Amino acid sequence: MRILWILPYSPWPATSGGKTRQFHLLRSLAARGHQITLLLHDKHPVTPADRQVLEAFLEQLIVLPRRPLRSVKTLLAGLFAPYPLLASVNGLSGELQDTFEWLLGEQWDVVQIEHSYTFQPYEDALARNAQPFVLTEHNVESALGAATYDRLPRWALPFIRYDQWRYARWERRVMRQATQVVAVTESDAEVLEKIAGKRVPVVVNGVDCDHFAKARPDPASRRVLFLGNYEYAPNVDAIEWALDEILPKVWARCPDARMSVCGFGMPASWRTRWPDPRIEWQGFVPDLLALQSSSSVFLAPLRHGGGSKLKVLEALAAGLPLASTAQGVSGLDLVEGLDYLGGQTATALADAVVRLLQFPEAAAPMGEAGRAYVRRAHDWSVAASQLEQVYASLAPVKHKEPACV
Numbered sequence: 001m002r003i004l005w006i007l008p009y010s011p012w013p014a015t016s017g018g019k020t021r022q023f024h025l026l027r028s029l030a031a032r033g034h035q036i037t038l039l040l041h042d043k044h045p046v047t048p049a050d051r052q053v054l055e056a057f058l059e060q061l062i063v064l065p066r067r068p069l070r071s072v073k074t075l076l077a078g079l080f081a082p083y084p085l086l087a088s089v090n091g092l093s094g095e096l097q098d099t100f101e102w103l104l105g106e107q108w109d110v111v112q113i114e115h116s117y118t119f120q121p122y123e124d125a126l127a128r129n130a131q132p133f134v135l136t137e138h139n140v141e142s143a144l145g146a147a148t149y150d151r152l153p154r155w156a157l158p159f160i161r162y163d164q165w166r167y168a169r170w171e172r173r174v175m176r177q178a179t180q181v182v183a184v185t186e187s188d189a190e191v192l193e194k195i196a197g198k199r200v201p202v203v204v205n206g207v208d209c210d211h212f213a214k215a216r217p218d219p220a221s222r223r224v225l226f227l228g229n230y231e232y233a234p235n236v237d238a239i240e241w242a243l244d245e246i247l248p249k250v251w252a253r254c255p256d257a258r259m260s261v262c263g264f265g266m267p268a269s270w271r272t273r274w275p276d277p278r279i280e281w282q283g284f285v286p287d288l289l290a291l292q293s294s295s296s297v298f299l300a301p302l303r304h305g306g307g308s309k310l311k312v313l314e315a316l317a318a319g320l321p322l323a324s325t326a327q328g329v330s331g332l333d334l335v336e337g338l339d340y341l342g343g344q345t346a347t348a349l350a351d352a353v354v355r356l357l358q359f360p361e362a363a364a365p366m367g368e369a370g371r372a373y374v375r376r377a378h379d380w381s382v383a384a385s386q387l388e389q390v391y392a393s394l395a396p397v398k399h400k401e402p403a404c405v
Contacts, residue, residue: 021184134394141167219363223258224259224357
């Protein structure tokens with residue numbers, strides 16, 4: 001198939017769960033013979049080295065810059081446009097609209113758009129050309145804003161309510177136009193089906209299981225690991241909660257435990273805010289195998305978010321025993337007490353971490369059960385096959401007749 005795939009960020013380097021999903025699905029589909037043109041509308045420039053990685057498996061890569069977040073256009077649209085703030089930030093680009101219109105002059109078997117908040121520049125051209133398209137929604141965005149909105153001042157509450165109302169309307173508007181909406185978890189699919197008014201299949205998040213099978217967690221290290229992209233508010237909330245409330249309770253019983261914090265976008269101020277020498281500030285780690293093999297436990301203290309968490313899937317694939325909230329394992333078919341230890345409060349999560357540290361003979365089988373589950377249900381080959389099934393369910397595209405000369 002010829003696929004036009006549209007993203008609001010570059011999938012490489014894979015500094016977040018969403019980027020990791022995009023990179024591996026694109027590469028897996030290309031390996032199966034599909035020809036993919038990738039249209040990026042990115043706030044960051046794509047370096048020559050990163051472009052080379054992507055062009056190795058793409059038919060074509062088109063990158064258009066996104067205007068700065070604090071532009072006058074974005075500010076005015078955020079206040080007055082009918083679109084929610086995220087759609088204004090990622091849309092209202094004449095260059096993007098023109099490029100997309102030009103691309104629709106070609107024949108595509110599939111047009112795939114990621115995230116409802118990216119849709120605005122493509123809406124008119126899709127309608128004019130009667131072009132079917134697939135929309136993948138990684139979360140139920142209208143229900144996701146708690147971690148972001150909670151950080152705004154109280155005087156902004158009227159705007160928050162207004163923007164949530166706009167997003168609910170926008171979500172319905174976009175999904176009703178999509179030929180097919182795709183979710184990443186069954187629970188999200190149930191919600192999105194009510195919004196879209198149609199069946200919503202699932203394409204799961206995945207893991208390169210062969211790669212992470214090389215990891216061998218070390219129970220003697222007493223290292224607790226957390227990973228996240230800190231441009232994403234639910235991850236910021238999680239690590240703040242962990243370091244303010246959970247780890248002090250762990251250290252009261254396991255004073256030699258260490259907390260390793262890694263991921264993209266880590267604020268420099270955190271080192272001053274939490275100066276405890278037992279906290280290891282790793283930053284972005286391109287290859288996690290060595291760090292996973294020198295860790296004892298993965299902690300997922302997530303209270304907000306949606307979908308399934310790639311960071312958790314990768315930890316499970318590496319055989320790391322897991323302590324998690326219900327949100328941390330959302331969308332995963334895991335059994336608490338067998339595949340992981342759960343907790344919804346700081347005390348309960350601290351208890352889970354301490355148990356995993358103090359009883360490695362019980363933690364190790366739990367880690368291996370998680371590894372087996374991920375290989376069975378969440379290898380990237382599983383996700384790519386699910387997506388191909390979605391494509392196969394679409395009506396065949398009628399190829400345009402060449403113009404007479």
